Amino acid sequence: MKITDILVKRVSFERKKVFKIAFSVSKYVEGVYVKIVTDEGIYGLGEAMPFAPVTGETIETVMAVLSLLKERLLGEDPCNLEKIHAIMDAQIKGNTAAKAAIDFACYDILGKAAGMPVYKLLGGFKNSIVTDITVGIDTPENMANDAKEKAERGFNILKIKCGADFVSDCKAVEKIRKAVGENVELRIDVNQGYSVSQAVNVFEKMKSFGVTEAEQPVKASDISGLSYLRKKTSMPIMADESVHSPEDAALLCKNDACDFINIKLMKSGGIYPALKINAIAQSYGIPCIVGCMSESRLGISAGAALACAKANIHDCDLDSFMSFKESEGGISGGFEINKNVIKVLDKPGFGFDEYEF
Numbered sequence: 483m484k485i486t487d488i489l490v491k492r493v494s495f496e497r498k499k500v501f502k503i504a505f506s507v508s509k510y511v512e513g514v515y516v517k518i519v520t521d522e523g524i525y526g527l528g529e530a531m532p533f534a535p536v537t538g539e540t541i542e543t544v545m546a547v548l549s550l551l552k553e554r555l556l557g558e559d560p561c562n563l564e565k566i567h568a569i570m571d572a573q574i575k576g577n578t579a580a581k582a583a584i585d586f587a588c589y590d591i592l593g594k595a596a597g598m599p600v601y602k603l604l605g606g607f608k609n610s611i612v613t614d615i616t617v618g619i620d621t622p623e624n625m626a627n628d629a630k631e632k633a634e635r636g637f638n639i640l641k642i643k644c645g646a647d648f649v650s651d652c653k654a655v656e657k658i659r660k661a662v663g664e665n666v667e668l669r670i671d672v673n674q675g676y677s678v679s680q681a682v683n684v685f686e687k688m689k690s691f692g693v694t695e696a697e698q699p700v701k702a703s704d705i706s707g708l709s710y711l712r713k714k715t716s717m718p719i720m721a722d723e724s725v726h727s728p729e730d731a732a733l734l735c736k737n738d739a740c741d742f743i744n745i746k747l748m749k750s751g752g753i754y755p756a757l758k759i760n761a762i763a764q765s766y767g768i769p770c771i772v773g774c775m776s777e778s779r780l781g782i783s784a785g786a787a788l789a790c791a792k793a794n795i796h797d798c799d800l801d802s803f804m805s806f807k808e809s810e811g812g813i814s815g816g817f818e819i820n821k822n823v824i825k826v827l828d829k830p831g832f833g834f835d836e837y838e839f
Contacts, residue, residue, distance in 0.1 A: 504645030585752025636821025645675020783816030
């Protein structure tokens with residue numbers, strides 16, 4: 483099988499409301515859909531959702547990089563994932579969202595060629611997984627109302643965005659706990675917003691509200707700070723922006739700097755490198771989740787396939803598509819969702835329905 487063409491299309495999505503985290507505010511998001519065509523009539527779909535503060539990419543750079551990679555990948559077998567990634571990495575460093583789009587499309591083709599769903603090709607540990615849902619930064623009152631509405635919809639794990647103001651963060655989490663009761667798990671995601679000393683003080687308060695973990699409390703580069711927090715506090719630490727690559731995962735694991743790792747396919751460059759991150763974490767006894775940036779149904783399907791494939795991935799944070807007014811982008815299939823449970827489809831590839839590019 484050979485790649486005969488790589489098509490790209492810009493897509494955009496409007497959020498239901500403004501979404502705020504510690505270092506970003508957004509109402510609209512833009513991404514790129516990719517379609518890889520082969521000489522055997524099988525095609526695969528992928529998505530790039532760049533986020534400059536994390537992946538260093540914009541829509542313009544993704545489009546340029548995909549044009550470059552197309553020149554190098556035409557004629558290659560899309561099922562040779564090791565070679566595909568070697569070619570991409572030899573052409574340009576980083577640019578992981580662009581590479582993820584190619585990676586997804588190749589896995590979609592591989593699954594279709596094998597007549598198997600991707601999650602089974604990757605391991606097939608389960609076919610469904612629980613996702614959390616995110617509460618963005620707002621006034622404590624609005625965050626509590628948002629959390630209550632989401633809990634009433636059946637989401638029993640809430641990820642609460644923090645990091646803009648630690649005093650307001652504590653007020654918000656306290657109000658959220660009162661609003662949702664004791665049977666809903668609360669996690670906080672600081673997005674690098676605290677200093678180490680702030681984190682120490684905030685964690686004591688957060689523990690009193692039953693918060694079960696803190697995601698990326700300090701700067702991504704502050705590995706010693708993460709390690710210190712693990713030793714100094716009882717709050718379990720999840721690494722996110724600190725882990726883009728297998729090498730990053732190994733560094734954090736060796737330095738006892740986290741209890742969990744959030745694998746995001748836009749950071750890792752796709753499923754193929756993400757598998758290595760999970761394997762390294764598992765070898766150190768560190769569980770993972772699969773998270774997302776702002777992917778639509780297309781990219782979320784790839785994340786769900788990985789999340790369901792591996793025993794070391796215990797739940798996921800694959801809720802971005804739910805925040806869009808129109809979350810499909812013309813894509814249907816891939817998975818079903820019932821309240822907080824995502825179930826991947828037992829169809830070849832990612833299980834998308836026919837899609838006209």
